[in-house]
Amino acid sequence: MSALHVSVDTTSAVPVYEQLRHQVSALVTTGALREGDRLPAARALAADLGIAVGTVQRAYRELEAAGTVTSRRRTGTVVAASTALEEDVRWAAEGFVERALSSGLSAEQALDVVRAALVSVARSRAR
Incomplete structure (x- = not known):
């Protein structure tokens, strides 16, 4: 455990x-x-x-x-067993983090990018 x-x-x-x-x-x-x-x-x-x-x-x-x-x-x-979708999203997130950090972004800046993307997508879905 x-x-x-x-x-x-x-x-x-x-x-x-x-x-x-x-x-x-x-x-x-x-x-x-x-x-x-x-x-x-x-x-x-x-x-x-x-x-x-x-x-x-x-x-x-x-x-x-x-x-x-x-x-x-x-x-x-x-x-419980994770779904293939959850694994895919986790894999995509890890890829994003690798790219963000290798591009010189700090962890906080990478989180800011994700937060902004969440807001942007939520707005576009609400339309």
């Missing part, structure tokens, strides 16, 4: 289950968590984070509904 490095801010306006869902989803998307990696049991993660078990269970349910993880008796909650 890969270590699950997540944290929560109980004072945030963002619900704790949503913070967990987002962080685990990001770890899967970036490849930090891979297919078959086990997530900690809900009780263990709740104890580690000092939150209610039901909060972790809700985050896990939402991740399962999105197809990010699967839960089964005896095996627990594991990262």
Whole structure:
């Protein structure tokens, strides 16, 4: 099992289950968590984070509904198989990063380019 490095801010306006869902989803998307990696049991993660078990269970349910993880008796909650589309997007992102950095852009400048592209595409799709 890969270590699950997540944290929560109980004072945030963002619900704790949503913070967990987002962080685990990001770890899967970036490849930090891979297919078959086990997530900690809900009780263990709740104890580690000092939150209610039901909060972790809700985050896990939402991740399962999105197809990010699967839960089964005896095996627990594991990262689901990624789709070919997800792998293709990850490959394209890595290619972009290689090109951006080799062109002399800083990591922050590369992120700015991606943010601008996201805004541009969202605007064109809204038309």
